[in-house]
Amino acid sequence: MKLYMTENSGNAFKVRILLSLLDVPFEKALVDFPNKEHKKEPFLKLNPRGQVPVLEAEGKVFWDSTSNLVYVARKHGGEKWLPTDPLGMAEVTQWLALSNNEIHYGLQWARGVKRGIKQGNFEEYQGYGRQGLAVMEGRLKTHEWLALDRPTIADIACYPYVASAPEGGFDLNEYPSVAAWLKRCEALPGWLKRG
Amino acid sequence: MKLYMTENSGNAFKVRILLSLLDVPFEKALVDFPNKEHKKEPFLKLNPRGQVPVLEAEGKVFWDSTSNLVYVARKHGGEKWLPTDPLGMAEVTQWLALSNNEIHYGLQWARGVKRGIKQGNFEEYQGYGRQGLAVMEGRLKTHEWLALDRPTIADIACYPYVASAPEGGFDLNEYPSVAAWLKRCEALPGWLKRG
Numbered sequence: 001m002k003l004y005m006t007e008n009s010g011n012a013f014k015v016r017i018l019l020s021l022l023d024v025p026f027e028k029a030l031v032d033f034p035n036k037e038h039k040k041e042p043f044l045k046l047n048p049r050g051q052v053p054v055l056e057a058e059g060k061v062f063w064d065s066t067s068n069l070v071y072v073a074r075k076h077g078g079e080k081w082l083p084t085d086p087l088g089m090a091e092v093t094q095w096l097a098l099s100n101n102e103i104h105y106g107l108q109w110a111r112g113v114k115r116g117i118k119q120g121n122f123e124e125y126q127g128y129g130r131q132g133l134a135v136m137e138g139r140l141k142t143h144e145w146l147a148l149d150r151p152t153i154a155d156i157a158c159y160p161y162v163a164s165a166p167e168g169g170f171d172l173n174e175y176p177s178v179a180a181w182l183k184r185c186e187a188l189p190g191w192l193k194r195g
Numbered sequence: 196m197k198l199y200m201t202e203n204s205g206n207a208f209k210v211r212i213l214l215s216l217l218d219v220p221f222e223k224a225l226v227d228f229p230n231k232e233h234k235k236e237p238f239l240k241l242n243p244r245g246q247v248p249v250l251e252a253e254g255k256v257f258w259d260s261t262s263n264l265v266y267v268a269r270k271h272g273g274e275k276w277l278p279t280d281p282l283g284m285a286e287v288t289q290w291l292a293l294s295n296n297e298i299h300y301g302l303q304w305a306r307g308v309k310r311g312i313k314q315g316n317f318e319e320y321q322g323y324g325r326q327g328l329a330v331m332e333g334r335l336k337t338h339e340w341l342a343l344d345r346p347t348i349a350d351i352a353c354y355p356y357v358a359s360a361p362e363g364g365f366d367l368n369e370y371p372s373v374a375a376w377l378k379r380c381e382a383l384p385g386w387l388k389r390g
Contacts, residue, residue: 048330049297055285062285064292071285084279090250090257090266097259100295102244120316135243 002027003068004046004054009033010108010160011065012053013194017156018069020192022076029056066096069153081153088148095146095154099161102132107161111168126169133165133175140177144184151188159185163194197222198263199241199249204228205303205355206260207248208389212351213264215387217271261291264348276348283343290341290349294356297327302356306363321364328360328370335372339379346383354380358389 003019003026005012019026031037031052039050047054047063054061055068057075062068073082082092106129112118113125136158139146146154163182166172172179185191198214198221200207214221226232226247234245242249242258249256250263252270257263268277278284301324307313308320331353334341341349358377361367367374380386 048333049293049326058282060282060286062289064289066292067285067289070288071281074279074281074284084269086266086269087253087255089269090262091255093265094257094259094262097261097295098244100292101299104296105300120319124315131244138243 001025002029002056004029004031004043004056005052006031006033009052010164011051013160013192014065014156015053015055015068015072017159017192018072018077018081018153021156021188021190022072022081023190024072024076066100066157069157073153081151081156083148083152091147092152092154096157098132098135099154099157102128102135103158103161106130106132107165107168107170109168110170111161111164114168122169129165129168129170133162133170133172133178136162136178136181137175140181144181146181151185155181155185196220197224197251199224199226199238199251200247201226201228204247205359206246208355208387209260209351210248210250210263210267212354212387213267213272213276213348216351216383216385217267217276218385219267219271261295261352264352268348276346276351278343278347286342287347287349290347291352293327293330294349294352297323297330298353298356301325301327302360302363302365304363305365306356306359309363317364324360324363324365328357328365328367328373331357331373331376332370335376339376341376346380350376350380 003015005028037043038052044050046061049063053065053068054063055071057071062071070082083089106125109118109120110122110125110129113120113122143149145151146158162178198210200223232238233247239245241256244258248260248263249258250266252266257266265277277287301320304313304315305317305320305324308315308317338344340346341353357373
């Protein structure tokens with residue numbers, strides 16, 4: 001199994017966290033981000049969307065962090081990190097949606113603007129991001145984990161860009177249950193620390 | 196099973212297509228969109244994100260079209276519309292990611308600006324949308340369906356906002372394989388026609 005990634009990519013970090021939790025060996029294929037290797041051939045043959053992560057496994061290639069998480073969870077995690085019963089899978093998936101929406105074009109994009117690597121409407125992204133954090137705070141006030149009362153790929157998918165939200169101008173002191181959940185994630189055996 | 200929806204919501208339409216394909220009866224709960232019922236209590240108790248669709252099933256409530264598709268596919272569709280083997284599920288999921296990214300904040304948002312229901316950077320959304328259509332065109336030039344060489348929830352999730360892309364200023368004549376795929380979707384027995 002080979003993971004195309006950069007050390008800084010939060011989306012690739014999601015996949016690396018799960019691989020670490022499950023203690024699955026893999027080969028790192030480091031993509032030269034400053035030289036935009038991910039926007040050129042031959043990388044675009046692997047992922048026409050021009051993004052990391054990309055996972056190569058069993059002769060197949062999958063782009064997108066959620067598909068990578070799904071592959072690793074189903075292949076190596078049994079029913080634990082992504083259950084296949086209708087209710088359980090739907091509950092995990094609704095939080096994956098938050099990671100793909102408010103967290104992505106809220107927290108991640110606001111941070112991108114602050115760091116000068118993305119153009120766009122900072123106030124708009126801040127609004128989406130605060131809405132995402134408020135939804136998480138509502139859930140985590142009364143639950144330890146986002147879905148199913150146990151850690152799942154929902155927590156992993158939401159973690160990186162919530163953890164780095166302060167770099168996008170968000171104050172996590174306003175979301176104490178979210179801040180406590182970040183620490184709970186980091187305390188899981190095998191959780192990967194950011195380099 | 197009850198689906199909170201509006202007749203115009205493309206995201207709710209995804210769920211209605213799958214329910215129609217599988218011939219599953221459900222109750223429509225029409226949300227008063229002009230009066231912003233979805234942004235107020237008690238709707239926000241069902242979905243703190245303030246959006247449709249929301250699915251109520253087996254005493255649980257799931258927000259987000261992808262989670263709704265996952266629930267219906269797993270509950271009523273066996274392995275057909277969303278397989279649970281690692282490779283199959285990952286392949287479907289990578290196209291769900293396109294629907295959650297380039298299609299959502301490309302095609303859907305550009306159309307929203309054109310229709311005056313969303314503010315934002317039209318050129319930026321057009322760029323994302325064209326990228327998403329190009330990725331689909333690349334796949335559909337040589338395949339009938341987005342994933343697995345059969346129709347899955349990947350096709351359903353991508354369909355509505357690709358079908359309505361011309362209202363966002365996109366010319367589907369530039370993407371002939373995508374246009375042919377739209378017709379292939381519509382020819383599936385049980386496919387739901389837009390009202």
